[in-house]
Amino acid sequence: MSDVYVLGIDMLKFGRYPEQDVPELGARAALLALDDAGLRIQDMQALYCGNLLQASAMVGQRILQEIGQTGIPVTNSSNACATGATAFREGWTAIKAGLYDLVLVVGVEQMGKAGLLGGGGGGRGIPKEGLLGSQLMPAVFAEAGMEHSRKYGTSFEHFAMVSVKNHHHSTRNPKSMYQMETPLEQVMGAEMIAYPNTKLMCSVNVDGAAAAVLASERKARELGLRRAVRVKASVLTSDPWTERDLVMPDVNTCTRRAARQAYEMAGCGPSDLDLVELHDCFATAEILHYENLGLCADGEAAKLIDERQTWHGGRIPVNVSGGLLSKGHPLGATGVANVYEVCTHLRGEAGARQVEGAKLGLTHVIGLGSACGIHILERI
């Protein structure tokens, strides 16, 4: 089976674009990715589009209505916060299967100033929120973090340090929603949303889009590999049954399974990675995923953040883009944007935030419900 390469990739600066609609945002990112690859929409043999909040509204086709209705097959994916990674993987799968040599992947979302996510549904009867605990995302991920505290004594301050780091990283990323330092006392003193997550420890609701052009090895060689990035592993898992997952979504087991499969597929281990973009939807989540991805042993995540090993310049930099906490989290775009970040470092084009000599990077997303997507990317 052919290796798959990223030939072109780009993203819009994450932010608020109330004057534009979802297809327009997706179209802008698609054109940027095509330009980055030096290709045209007529060269694309299929489009894989990830969008969550308009999942029934044919967003991929509407993007083609903006940039060229070439009649290619369009697949619209929706997989909670793993939506972008799922679309990317659909494109990867099609090339692996030998169906196409060139495909376009777009992840796009318009969040506006969406409030707290989750807690909907309920059906008939009375609302359960606040009577039977909380189903809201800040509470769900706070409880997941408290499980780590229970096991290992991880403190509010440890979790808060994640936010300090990721906001610091974002000061060097012009495509991040925010570029501001947030000292520890500011993070810990911010409005408490769901203990131990303060407002600055929750991801930012933003609009955004990212897109990639994927190619088969044959096509990549034909077009020139100079800036191409090899996709060494593409993995998607769902959550296996675990004891408490009816009431406490388990983001750990599906990530551990995905990581194990991805390292095996790529023929590498976590110590070989030069950078990681992982799903810091809340500061608590990043701590869990240090261990889930094998960046440290179980129980050592707090030590990892204490010793600044995951800061830029540390042993294994995590979320040098600023992460979801500062760059922002436009659900369907997130899983393509983190591939953009890693590719940009592997290409040596990350400017002030460049991880020097980066050869191998990993991206990770979690969609609650649950889906875990992991990609391992390699400089060639």
Add this chain to the structure above:
Amino acid sequence: MPEGAAAPGPLPIVSFLKIPTQGDPYLEGIRCGHCRAVFLGERDVCASCGAREGLAATRLANTGTLYVYTIVYRSFPGVPVPYVSAIVDLDGGGTVKGNLVGIDPDPQKIQMGMPVEVVYRTAPIKDREGNEYLTYCFVPRA
């Protein structure tokens, strides 16, 4: 009960809260006879092992221990905050989520692993038809 008529007593807030005509309310689990996994709410197939038969209703305990919690400060409009959202492992199997009450919403006071009891109370809100609901919550157990 004819449609539209008010129920004679409170309705259960969730389907797995059972209100027998005689005796006290309780939480009901569905236990898989093959792998022993415990679920909340009706089901015919086990999500843990895939068994299609051997699932049976079981009365869950009213005692358990606090597994983890969070203190919710920001919720939907109209929901009183702060409150403690708690995950409780019931003695004998089954894990449920609910509010932990009868304790200050303070990380210094709440101990993960502390024993708790399930208590049943009338919910403070009614539905649009005016029906009352019975809900459950957790209180610390000495």
